[in-house]
Amino acid sequence: MNAIETIELTKRYGKRLAVDRLNLTVGKGEVFGFLGPNGAGKTTTIAMLLGLVRPTKGQAIVLGHDVQREPAEALRRVGAMIEAPAFYPYLSGADNLRVLARAGGIPAERVGQVLATVELSDRARDKVATYSQGMKQRLAIAAAMLPDPELIMLDEPTNGLDPAGTVEIRNLIRELAAGGRTILLCSHLLYEVEQLCSRVAILKEGKLIASGDVATLLRRGQGVRLRVQGDPGPAVSLLRTLSWVNSVTVQGDAILIDAPADRTAEINALLIRADIVVAEIGASHSSLEEFFLTVTKAE
Numbered sequence: 544m545n546a547i548e549t550i551e552l553t554k555r556y557g558k559r560l561a562v563d564r565l566n567l568t569v570g571k572g573e574v575f576g577f578l579g580p581n582g583a584g585k586t587t588t589i590a591m592l593l594g595l596v597r598p599t600k601g602q603a604i605v606l607g608h609d610v611q612r613e614p615a616e617a618l619r620r621v622g623a624m625i626e627a628p629a630f631y632p633y634l635s636g637a638d639n640l641r642v643l644a645r646a647g648g649i650p651a652e653r654v655g656q657v658l659a660t661v662e663l664s665d666r667a668r669d670k671v672a673t674y675s676q677g678m679k680q681r682l683a684i685a686a687a688m689l690p691d692p693e694l695i696m697l698d699e700p701t702n703g704l705d706p707a708g709t710v711e712i713r714n715l716i717r718e719l720a721a722g723g724r725t726i727l728l729c730s731h732l733l734y735e736v737e738q739l740c741s742r743v744a745i746l747k748e749g750k751l752i753a754s755g756d757v758a759t760l761l762r763r764g765q766g767v768r769l770r771v772q773g774d775p776g777p778a779v780s781l782l783r784t785l786s787w788v789n790s791v792t793v794q795g796d797a798i799l800i801d802a803p804a805d806r807t808a809e810i811n812a813l814l815i816r817a818d819i820v821v822a823e824i825g826a827s828h829s830s831l832e833e834f835f836l837t838v839t840k841a842e
């Protein structure tokens with residue numbers, strides 16, 4: 544059984560297709576990265592997975608249950624942090640969690656346990672108003688942990704944090720993942736996703752444009768990088784005519800070619816034959832960030 548499965552999941556807001564026939568599978572125990580530029584439909588997808596937004600079409604299945612038909616069964620072992628955390632500022636961290644535990648029918652002992660997990664035990668009695676942003680995010684993760692979730696969905700968990708706070712949350716996510724839980728991590732911080740996730744899906748304008756394990760996507764992101772003397776225009780036009788070249792982009796004074804890196808010598812020879820002076824050429828190894836930019840910018 545998968546932790547998450549979406550089948551042709553679609554959400555339309557009036558004319559706008561926020562999520563377009565999304566087929567996504569997240570296996571149990573995976574740390575899955577969900578990426579996409581602003582407005583790609585990530586939050587809408589998570590909201591549908593949590594039963595907060597009704598799909599226009601398609602199905603969301605969480606922990607083996609259809610979210611629309613059996614929301615209680617689907618979501619019993621799911622924890623989520625989907626927006627900037629909202630807590631009562633004049634209650635302590637522990638009291639905020641007690642309120643949530645009571646509302647969710649969760650035993651009060653869990654509060655102490657989850658506070659320990661996010662290392663907030665020693666500040667648990669202080670008012671949330673006195674917490675740093677990083678502590679509030681940790682408290683939000685603690686809240687998501689209350690139902691002892693098998694599956695945790697985190698939407699931009701490090702948003703607004705300084706580097707130290709970001710590292711703390713990253714370590715916390717690692718710990719949660721080590722416990723065998725499934726994590727769906729929605730983030731713009733590609734470096735982080737690359738560090739934490741085994742598989743990713745990239746969404747653009749509601750559509751899945753790439754998915755797979757990070758290592759394979761990065762191999763796909765490999766290509767050839769070159770610089771020519773003078774105007775790059777003629778080289779770009781020539782390279783675009785080659786059937787085995789997927790895309791050609793100009794980045795600063797470099798030309799990035801999405802083509803097998805073992806064709807570097809061939810590209811060099813072709814350019815020389817066309818009287819283009821190649822100043823530098825070699826295989827490029829992209830980071831997930833470069834790959835992400837390439838696939839989300841391609842027409």
Ligand SMILES: Nc1ncnc2c1ncn2[C@@H]1O[C@H](COP(=O)(O)OP(=O)(O)OP(=O)(O)O)[C@@H](O)[C@H]1O
Nearest residue numbers: 556559560561579580581582583584585586587588
């Ligand atoms: N309630 C709504 N009514 C109308 N349009 C909406 C609503 N919610 C989202 N949208 C639109 O749906 C699209 C997808 O938005 P969504 O928030 O899911 O994207 P996202 O990938 O999470 O982006 P971000 O990273 O900026 O949060 C956007 O064009 C957004 O404007």
